[in-house]
Amino acid sequence: MQTPLQKLYGNIDIYLFDQLLKGTYTACHKVLDAGCGGGRNLVYFLQNGYDVYGIDPNPEAVEALKQLAKELSPKNNKKNFKVAAAEDLPFEDATFDLVISSAVLHFANNEAHFDSMLLSMWRVLKPGGYFFARLASDIGIENLVEDLGNSRYVLPDTSVRFLVNEQLLLGYTENLNAYLHEPIKTTNVQNLRCMTTWCLQKL
Known part of the structure; x- marks a missing residue:
């Protein structure tokens, strides 16, 4: 049985929930996950x-989301949910007020793939819009990961991920001409993996 909070927010990423509590996305209307x-x-x-x-x-995931939307928001157009890759988004430039990328970018195959996913998501974001990303990093476990090349690593939990670091994220922030409206935050899960939250606003 769902708790009252689960009914209100689902199994939401805790750091996305943090932004909602802070009112960051209050003026947003059109949202892409x-x-x-x-x-x-x-x-x-x-x-x-x-x-x-x-x-x-x-x-199957898209179909599950369609069913969820039908239950929670019947007026929301089911055509809004599409089978597509992050690097090839089927939307016009500057469409969304908020783009969410939770546990996606660390599945990049290499640096070029990471770049194409990120730039695709940035392209569809409106000026003044917000970008929320949560992704694996080596911040705090730099000496515990095994480098496979192409920025892919074996983590202590044995998973293989594309890992970022603070320097890379700050470099992208500058190159995108973005505003880092929250400090970069990293959660270390008992030295098995680290997950970093990267919150930008498009200027």
């Missing part, structure tokens, strides 16, 4: 009048 899965980060948005979109390369 790029790598939406079954929609765990979209429950609040669906129930509170946002125009919600989602893409995922997994057709």
Whole structure:
């Protein structure tokens, strides 16, 4: 049985929840979850009048999100949910007020793939819009990961991920002419993996 908080917010990323509590996205209307899965980060948005979109390369995940949206927000167009890759988003430039990328970018195959995913998501974001990313990094476990080349590493938990570091994220922030509206934050999970939150506003 769901708790009252789960009914309101779903199994939302805790750092995305933090931004909602701070009111960061209050003025946002059109929201894209790029790598939406079954929609765990979209429950609040669906129930509170946002125009919600989602893409995922997994057709079953997209279908699950369509069913979730049908239950929580019948007026939200089911055509907003598409099978697509983050690096090839089927949307016009400057479409969204908020783009969410939770646990997506660390599945990049190499640096070029990471770059293409990020720039695709940035392209569809409106000036003044917000970009929320949560991704694996080597921050704090630099000496515990095994380098496989192309910025891919074996983590202590044995998973293989594309890992970023603070220098890379700050470099992209500058190159995108973005505003880092929150400090870069990293959670170390008992030295098994580290997850970093990267919150930008498009100037």
